[in-house]
Every structure is written in structure tokens, then in C-alpha cells.
Amino acid sequence: MLIRKPAGIRYSEITPPGVYWSRRRFLAVAPASLILAGQAQAGAKLNGVIQSPFSTSEKQTPYKDVTSYNNFYEFGTGKEQPAELARNLKTVPWTISVEGAVAKPKVFDLDAVMKMAPLEERIYRLRCVEGWSMVVPWIGFPLNALIRQVEPLSKAKFVAFQSLHDTRQMPAAKWAGIPLPYVEGLRMDEALHPLAILCVGLYGEVLPNQNGAPVRLVVPWKYGFKSIKSIVKIRFVEKQPPTTWNLSNAREYGFYSNVNPEVDHPRWSQASERRLGEFFKRKTLLFNGYGDQVAQLYAGMDLRKHY
Numbered sequence: 258m259l260i261r262k263p264a265g266i267r268y269s270e271i272t273p274p275g276v277y278w279s280r281r282r283f284l285a286v287a288p289a290s291l292i293l294a295g296q297a298q299a300g301a302k303l304n305g306v307i308q309s310p311f312s313t314s315e316k317q318t319p320y321k322d323v324t325s326y327n328n329f330y331e332f333g334t335g336k337e338q339p340a341e342l343a344r345n346l347k348t349v350p351w352t353i354s355v356e357g358a359v360a361k362p363k364v365f366d367l368d369a370v371m372k373m374a375p376l377e378e379r380i381y382r383l384r385c386v387e388g389w390s391m392v393v394p395w396i397g398f399p400l401n402a403l404i405r406q407v408e409p410l411s412k413a414k415f416v417a418f419q420s421l422h423d424t425r426q427m428p429a430a431k432w433a434g435i436p437l438p439y440v441e442g443l444r445m446d447e448a449l450h451p452l453a454i455l456c457v458g459l460y461g462e463v464l465p466n467q468n469g470a471p472v473r474l475v476v477p478w479k480y481g482f483k484s485i486k487s488i489v490k491i492r493f494v495e496k497q498p499p500t501t502w503n504l505s506n507a508r509e510y511g512f513y514s515n516v517n518p519e520v521d522h523p524r525w526s527q528a529s530e531r532r533l534g535e536f537f538k539r540k541t542l543l544f545n546g547y548g549d550q551v552a553q554l555y556a557g558m559d560l561r562k563h564y
């Protein structure tokens with residue numbers, strides 16, 4: 258078993274309270290001051306990050322592969338293009354508008370996002386629908402920390418996310434071949450799940466632009482395309498929201514997109530995957546190996562139908 262902490266246990270329950278709260282205070286200040294100093298540039302170190310017990314101990318994918326083999330269609334459809342074409346993306350200042358069916362809608366600046374919860378290193382597997390995978394030390398905090406701040410109304414059943422779409426900064430977006438702005442969605446209980454994080458960094462550093470700076474989602478039990486990058490809007494809604502790849506090709510990409518070796522993509526098998534930097538393929542695991550934590554979210558659902 259790779260995940261050490263059972264879902265549902267709070268950090269305050271495993272860390273002695275004194276240590277937990279003093280850590281919280283320290284962490285609430287450190288990354289924020291970094292941003293205020295205007296140093297939120299890719300490559301800047303993030304200080305005071307806690308190690309998460311949710312992390313896998315598997316071998317990490319080399320930094321170079323994680324940051325030079327990307328999918329970010331707004332910056333080109335080639336894997337090497339985002340590292341080059343997103344270089345000058347302006348990520349400061351940045352705001353995320355959180356709106357819709359909530360008691361307290363709010364526009365958060367980056368400073369507020371960095372202060373939302375203690376930053377944690379979460380070493381997660383991420384499986385791309387194309388058949389490659391990686392293990393990345395992401396830095397972020399549970400999405401549910403943001404959700405709690407805006408107090409969703411009971412009619413909020415889904416969360417819709419939207420990426421930046423700025424044709425001036427993203428000239429290659431014209432040839433993306435998918436509808437933009439990039440949009441994604443989660444069911445409310447998925448969004449509240451402690452494994453779903455808002456990510457602001459990787460490998461101890463501020464998130465590189467090509468990986469979705471300044472804030473992206475990471476949902477490790479779903480195919481990589483659910484992990485939307487460079488988020489500018491989060492909207493709480495009553496109905497299942499549209500998602501970019503489903504709009505682009507509904508037969509090939511469903512709303513749920515849980516990693517499932519038994520449901521093939523119409524054009525290729527999903528039974529195995531290749532880790533970036535490795536030669537041999539390995540078997541793909543249901544829910545990308547996070548089944549113990551997330552399978553109960555889908556109890557009673559036909560996962561062939563809800564792919």
C-alpha cells in the first residue's frame with residue numbers, strides 16, 4: 258500500500274496540536290511573503306512546505322521530463338512547445354474568481370491563495386490519457402480548503418473550472434484544435450475529496466508556466482486532462498458543467514475520466530502505461546492506484562457507461 262494516511266483523518270489528528278498550529282502560523286506567512294516580494298516567478302523556491310502522508314514512495318520522474326514534455330494546448334500542441342511558448346506568461350498579478358451557488362463569492366488574489374492553507378508536498382502519480390504517466394512532487398493544498406471559504410449552497414452539485422484564455426499571450430491557441438477557454442469540472446464530492454489539490458509548485462519550486470502557473474488542479478485518480486492549468490475562474494453550479502475534451506469529442510472523453518484499465522479509449526488500450534524516462538511499460542491501475550481512497554465515490558455507478 259502506497260498511501261499511508263487513511264482518507265478522513267485530519268493532519269491535526271496525526272500531528273501534535275502544538276506543532277500543528279505553530280506550523281500553520283508559520284506556513285501562512287512564509288509563502289505569502291514570497292509572493293508579496295514579487296518573487297513568484299517560476300524557479301523561485303517555496304519555503305516551509307510540509308511533507309504529506311498522502312505521498313507515494315515511488316521513484317519520481319526527472320524534473321526535466323516533467324517540465325519539458327507537457328500538454329498545454331493554449332501554448333501549442335507539441336509536447337516541447339509549452340516550455341518554450343509559455344515562457345513569458347504573466348502570472349503576477351493573478352486573480353481567481355470564485356462564484357456561482359455560494360454564500361460568499363470572492364475574487365482571490367495569488368497572495369490570498371497562497372495563504373489559504375499550509376502548503377504540502379504531495380508526491381502523486383499522474384496518468385495521461387495518451388498512455389504515459391509520471392510521479393511528481395507537486396506542492397499545493399486541498400481544493401476543499403478553498404471550497405470551505407466560499408460556503409457553497411446546498412444546490413451546488415458540481416464545480417466548474419476555467420483557464421486563462423488570452424490570445425495576446427497565447428498566439429498558438431488559434432491552432433489548438435479544441436474549444437477554448439479550457440474548461441473542466443468535478444462533482445462536488447470529488448472536489449471535496451482530500452486527494453484533490455490546488456497546485457502552486459513542484460519539486461520545491463514555484464510552478465513553471467508550462468505546468469500551469471500560477472495555480473492548477475491535480476486530481477490524481479483521473480486522467481491528466483482533468484488537471485486544468487492556469488485557473489482564473491471557479492464556479493459552483495447545479496448541473497454537470499461542460500468539459501473541453503468532452504466538447505471536443507464526447508465519444509472519446511467522458512465527464513468522469515477516472516483512470517480505468519478496463520475501459521479502452523476508442524482508438525487505443527488503456528491497460529498499460531509508460532512512465533516518462535522509463536523504457537518498459539507497466540500495468541495501469543483502476544483509479545490510478547487510488548482506489549482505496551476514492552472508489553466509494555462511485556459505488557453503484559457503471560464505470561463503463563460513466564467513463
Ligand code: MTE
Pocket residue numbers: 323326327328329330331384385386420439467468469480481482483484485486487
Ligand atoms: N490545462 C489547460 N488549460 N490546457 C491544456 O491543454 N492539458 C491537460 C492538463 N491541463 C491542458 C490542461 C492534459 S491533456 C494533461 S495530460 C495535463 O494538463 C498535463 O500536465 P503537465 O503538462 O503538467 O504534465
